[in-house]
Amino acid sequence: MQKIKIIEDDLSIASELKEMLENAGYIVDITEDFSTVLEQLKKQKPSLILLDINLPKINGEILLQQIRKEMNTPIIMVTSKNSEVDEVLSMSYGADDYITKPYNPTILLLRIGAVLKRSNRTDKPQFYRDLEVIPQKGILKTEKIEIVLTKNEMIIFLHLLQNINKIVTRDELMTDLWNNSEYINDNALTVNISRLRSKLKVIGYQDVIETRKGQGYILYE
Amino acid sequence: MNKKEYLKDKSWLLAIKIVAYIIILLILLAFKVNKEATLAISLVYIVGMMIELAIDYYRKKTFYNNFKEKLEKLDQKYLITELLDDPSFVEGKILTNSLYEINKSMIEKINEYKIKTQDFKEYVELWIHEVKLPVSSLTLMLHNRKSEENKKLQEQLARLDNYLEQILYYVRSENAEKDYLITSINLAKVISNVALKNKDILLEKKINLMVSDVNIDVLTDSKWLEFIINQIIDNSIKYSKEKNAYIKIVAKEEDDRVDLAIYDNGIGIKKEDLPRVFEKTYTGTNGRSSKNSTGMGLYIVKKLCERLNHKISIKSVEKEFTCVKISFIKNNYYQIVKERGEG
Numbered sequence: 001m002q003k004i005k006i007i008e009d010d011l012s013i014a015s016e017l018k019e020m021l022e023n024a025g026y027i028v029d030i031t032e033d034f035s036t037v038l039e040q041l042k043k044q045k046p047s048l049i050l051l052d053i054n055l056p057k058i059n060g061e062i063l064l065q066q067i068r069k070e071m072n073t074p075i076i077m078v079t080s081k082n083s084e085v086d087e088v089l090s091m092s093y094g095a096d097d098y099i100t101k102p103y104n105p106t107i108l109l110l111r112i113g114a115v116l117k118r119s120n121r122t123d124k125p126q127f128y129r130d131l132e133v134i135p136q137k138g139i140l141k142t143e144k145i146e147i148v149l150t151k152n153e154m155i156i157f158l159h160l161l162q163n164i165n166k167i168v169t170r171d172e173l174m175t176d177l178w179n180n181s182e183y184i185n186d187n188a189l190t191v192n193i194s195r196l197r198s199k200l201k202v203i204g205y206q207d208v209i210e211t212r213k214g215q216g217y218i219l220y221e
Numbered sequence: 222m223n224k225k226e227y228l229k230d231k232s233w234l235l236a237i238k239i240v241a242y243i244i245i246l247l248i249l250l251a252f253k254v255n256k257e258a259t260l261a262i263s264l265v266y267i268v269g270m271m272i273e274l275a276i277d278y279y280r281k282k283t284f285y286n287n288f289k290e291k292l293e294k295l296d297q298k299y300l301i302t303e304l305l306d307d308p309s310f311v312e313g314k315i316l317t318n319s320l321y322e323i324n325k326s327m328i329e330k331i332n333e334y335k336i337k338t339q340d341f342k343e344y345v346e347l348w349i350h351e352v353k354l355p356v357s358s359l360t361l362m363l364h365n366r367k368s369e370e371n372k373k374l375q376e377q378l379a380r381l382d383n384y385l386e387q388i389l390y391y392v393r394s395e396n397a398e399k400d401y402l403i404t405s406i407n408l409a410k411v412i413s414n415v416a417l418k419n420k421d422i423l424l425e426k427k428i429n430l431m432v433s434d435v436n437i438d439v440l441t442d443s444k445w446l447e448f449i450i451n452q453i454i455d456n457s458i459k460y461s462k463e464k465n466a467y468i469k470i471v472a473k474e475e476d477d478r479v480d481l482a483i484y485d486n487g488i489g490i491k492k493e494d495l496p497r498v499f500e501k502t503y504t505g506t507n508g509r510s511s512k513n514s515t516g517m518g519l520y521i522v523k524k525l526c527e528r529l530n531h532k533i534s535i536k537s538v539e540k541e542f543t544c545v546k547i548s549f550i551k552n553n554y555y556q557i558v559k560e561r562g563e564g
Contacts, residue, residue, distance in 0.1 A: 010354050016361035023365070054350070080353040082389075084402040084442045102357035102382055105364035107417060178420050181413050183430040 002116060003027045005046035007037060007063070008078070009056050013101075017050070024109055025166075034058060038066055046073060048116055051095075053079040053086065061089060068094040074119045076111060078103070106175040113162065128161055129221075131205070145203050152182050153196045156189075160209065160219035169216040193217065222285050227278050238270055277310075284308045299324055342392050349389045356382055375421060383455060387517060390448050394524035401442035401529065408435040408472050408481060411443055415450045422458055429467040437472050439479050439549035445525050450483065452518045453545045457485035459514075460507055460543070477551055484544040490537040498535060499523040 004026045008014040018028045029044060031037060034057050041049070049067070053060035064075060074096045079086070082100040090098050096115045099108060126133040132141040135158060138149050149157060159176045160168055170189060177184055184192070197209055210218045228235070245266065249259045284306070291304050302320050356378060363374055393400055412435050416423075423430055439446075457468045469484040490498060494505035502516040526533040532548040 010358065012358040013354060013361065016358060016365055019365050020361055080350040080357070082444055083400065084404070084444045085400070087444070088402060088404065101353045102360045102378070104417060105361055174420065174424065175417070178417050179413070181409060181416075181432065183416055183432055185427065185429055186424060 001025070001027050002047040003029065003044065004112070005029050005031065005041060005044060005049045007031045007034075007049060007055065007060070008052045009034065009054070010052075020105055020109075021112075026112075037063060038070065041067060041073070042070065047119075048112060049073055049075045050078050050112075051075055053077065053081050053090075061086075061093060064090060064093045064095060074115045076115060078108070104175065106172050107179060110176060110179050126161070128157075128164075128219075129205070131203075133158070133161065140199075140203070142203065147199050147203055149196065149199065150192075151180075152177060152184065152188075152192045153199070155180055155182065156192060156196055157219075160217060164219055164221050167212055167216045167218055172216070222282050224278065227281070231274065242266060280308075280310050281313075284310075284313050299327065339396075339398075342396055345392050346389065349385055352385060353382075356385070372421065372425070379418075379422070383451075386448055386451070387515070387521060390445070390525060391517065391521050393445075394521050394528060401445055403440050403442060403529070405438045406441050406443045406446065408437050408439055408479075411447050411450060412470055414447050415454055418451060419454055419458065423468075426458065426461060426466065428458060428461050430470070431467060432470045435470060435472045435481075437474055437479055439481075440552055441529055441531065441549060445529060449522050449525055449547070450481075452522050453483050456518065457483065457487055457543065460487040460489075461485065462487055479549045479551065481547045481549070482544055483546075484542060486542050489539040489541050489543055490535075491539050495535065495537055499533075 004021055006014050006017055006021075006028060008017065008031070014030045018030055021028045029046065031040065033040075034055055037058070051060050051064060051067075055063065060077065060079065064077070067073070067075065072094075075094070076097040076099060077087075077090045077095045078099050078101065080101040087098045096118070097111050099111060126135075128140075130142055133139075134141065135154055138151065138154050140147050140149060140157075155177055156173055159173055170186075173193075174184075174186075174189060177189070193209070200206070200208055208220055210220065212218060242263070245262070246259070249262065254262075288301070288305065292298060292301050295301060295304075302317070302324050305317050305320075308314055308317060359378055360375070363371055363378070409432075412432055416430060416432070454468065461468075465486070467486055470481070471484070472479060472481045488507065491506050494503075494507070497503045498505060499519050499522075500516075501520045503520075504514045504516040507514070523533060526547065530550060532550075533545065534548075535543065535545050537543040
């Protein structure tokens with residue numbers, strides 16, 4: 001389980017954020033005392049930090065520099081300061097991403113996922129049952145057979161795989177696709193999913209993606 | 222100032238001097254002073270008077286002509302006090318001193334307003350950032366408590382956020398201080414951000430978004446550009462057709478610039494409205510009929526483009542299409558540095 005530390009002084013945002021991240025399967029810790037943040041971080045060793053800029057007692061950009069001197073935990077700046085100067089400064093101080101409030105929660109989850117993936121990048125191959133997933137080539141491979149997925153199908157499959165056994169809404173899939181500059185519409189999404197299904201069927205994985213009416217899709221382990 | 226003007230101005234003085242001379246002559250006659258002496262006194266009097274006038278004329282002429290000439294050439298007239306030579310006569314001194322005083326008090330007054338405007342701007346920015354907190358909070362709450370009403374509520378929140386952005390960039394565009402940062406930005410990334418922001422409404426209204434060839438770097442402020450493109454897309458969505466609506470975004474690299482075209486097959490703009498769409502609070506026929514147009518969006522867009530040195534133009538045929546084009550100038554110096562770096 002990945003641990004996320006939220007450094008945010010708006011209580012309402014912090015607790016909603018916590019709920020959202022917990023629903024997405026992360027362990028979350030909210031900061032209450034802002035004067036001892038560094039000590040807390042050293043003790044807790046989170047996998048990722050969400051950091052606001054306007055904080056009581058300390059400026060988030062300064063805190064960012066202090067954290068960077070001590071550790072290289074991935075940090076995403078989450079702030080309502082939306083000027084280019086702030087973003088460029090934060091990135092130069094070593095932030096991994098910069099997101100402005102108000103943000104789309106699904107996008108925040110995608111960005112968190114992406115940053116975490118980048119930080120614990122391993123060359124360990126990804127598997128679904130005995131299918132090897134090679135996203136760079138767009139290939140699903142068993143020992144005997146190999147199938148090629150289109151970019152869209154691969155994005156959908158990876159998203160389902162990352163949330164295996166959980167319901168994934170159409171909106172989440174759509175957000176992930178649009179986040180990858182694939183601006184498709186509802187019909188195209190339906191078509192892509194049914195193509196993905198028939199490709200999986202060909203190699204013997206029938207009915208692994210289930211439709212939950214009005215909710216979304218599940219990929220079963 | 223010429224001699225005629227000067228003499229006209231001094232006509233009272235001259236008249237008095239002539240009257241005085243006549244009286245002197247009469248007195249000399251009454252005392253039966255001899256002719257030679259009368260002539261000598263007249264000569265001294267007249268020559269003295271002429272010299273006096275000539276010196277006075279010369280001094281004033283030099284000062285005032287110089288003054289007028291400099292004033293005419295100056296672009297910022299109030300800077301005249303910095304250029305004046307010290308006049309050698311008392312009226313000139315009064316004039317220059319007064320000008321200094323007037324200027325000083327004017328500058329103080331302007332500074333007072335500058336500070337007030339700056340304070341106001343800072344407060345508005347702060348306020349917007351404060352308001353964004355409850356908006357974020359609401360967005361998260363909606364995400365965490367899924368309900369039937371969700372989409373509708375999200376749409377209203379998106380509207381609220383859009384209006385907040387408008388006021389923020391209005392304040393930024395009106396501000397004389399430079400608060401943007403030009404860096405090399407990939408167009409695809411900015412467009413992706415805008416697309417994601419408008420995803421729900423585009424899907425709901427079944428507007429197809431087609432983006433091609435945008436993987437190009439341009440020199441701009443990414444946040445400002447994001448706002449600019451968002452306003453244009455927002456208009457495309459607002460004034461889209463019911464059926465088969467689409468928005469096409471294409472970029473094209475030329476020798477000296479990059480052109481970004483945002484094309485929609487919406488209801489278009491009336492020919493008579495077209496030249497005025499970038500004017501402040503101009504809503505046009507479309508805006509007036511849809512009622513929720515402030516007429517500020519494109520005005521702010523134009524202002525921001527001017528500040529960033531991008532050219533923006535609009536083409537449209539009513540009931541057919543609207544196409545907004547933004548041109549990013551390539552910086553030659555930047556290009557040279559880049560080529561050297563690569564070579």
